[in-house]
C-alpha cells in the first residue's frame with residue numbers, strides 16, 4: 592500500500608468539545624462488545640485468508656466470547672469511584688487495580704475455550720508454555736504488558752495475556768456506568784483505566800460525526816475533538832493519510848511529534864471495530880512507518896515489532 596495525504600483539517604474545524612448532551616464517556620457492555628469484535632474479526636480474517644495471524648486473532652476473540660460467563664465483576668467502592676472520576680483519576684487504573692484473585696479463573700477459562708478450537712501447532716505450543724508458567728510469573732507478565740514494558744514479555748505470550756486482561760477490565764467497566772457523567776474535559780488516556788487508545792472512531796447514529804478514542808484495554812470510548820493530535824495535543828493541523836480519499840480507515844499523522852493514530856469512519860464501514868480493524872490493517876502501519884511516522888496506539892494482541900509471532 593502506498594499512502595498519500597488525502598485530507599487536511601484546519602485548526603478550529605470540528606475541534607472543540609460539544610456544548611450539547613453528547614456523552615463524553617461511554618462504557619461498554621462486554622458481551623456485546625466482544626461478540627461484535629469477534630464477528631468483525633471473522634469477516635476481516637476471511638477477507639485476508641492468507642494470514643494465519645488474523646485467523647489466530649479471530650480464534651482468540653471467539654474464545655473471549657466463549658469464556659465471558661466465567662468473569663465476575665468485582666465489587667467497587669462507589670465513593671472511591673466517584674472521587675476518582677471527579678479528580679480525573681482512572682478508577683480502574685492499570686497502575687493500582689489488578690484483580691489478581693481473578694487472573695487464574697479468567698486465564699484458565701480462556702485457555703480452555705482456545706484448546707477446544709483447531710489451533711495451529713505454534714499457537715498451541717505458545718499457549719502450553721504460558722500455562723506451564725508459574726501463576727506469579729503470569730501475573731508479573733500481565734503487569735508488564737499493562738505497563739508497556741515489552742522487554743519483560745515473551746512475545747508469544749502477549750496475545751493470550753492481552754486477551755485475558757481485556758476480559759477482566761471490559762467486564763468490570765460496566766459497573767461504572769452510573770458515574771460516566773462525572774468525566775469532563777479531554778484526555779489522551781482512558782478515563783476509566785489509564786490505558787492508551789487503540790484507535791479513534793468517528794461514530795454515526797446518536798453520536799453522529801463525533802470522534803471517540805477507544806481504549807485498548809477496557810474498550811471504553813471517550814470524546815476527543817477532531818483535527819488535533821491525540822498524542823501531543825498540538826493545536827496545529829493533522830494530516831490524514833490512507834490508501835484512498837474514501838478509505839474507512841486512515842492514519843491521523845502529526846508533523847510535530849511524528850506520531851500517528853488510526854482513525855476509523857463508521858459511516859463508511861458500519862461494523863468497523865477499533866481493535867479488529869487495527870489488526871487487519873498492518874499494511875497501513877508499514878506504509879506510515881515508511882513515511883517516518885511512529886505508532887502511538889496500542890493493541891494488546893502484540894507489542895510493536897512482535898506481530899506474527901504465533902504463526903503456524
Ligand SMILES: [Zn+2]
Nearest residue numbers: 781784806809
Ligand atoms: Zn480503559
Ligand SMILES: [Zn+2]
Nearest residue numbers: 820823845848
Ligand atoms: Zn502530535
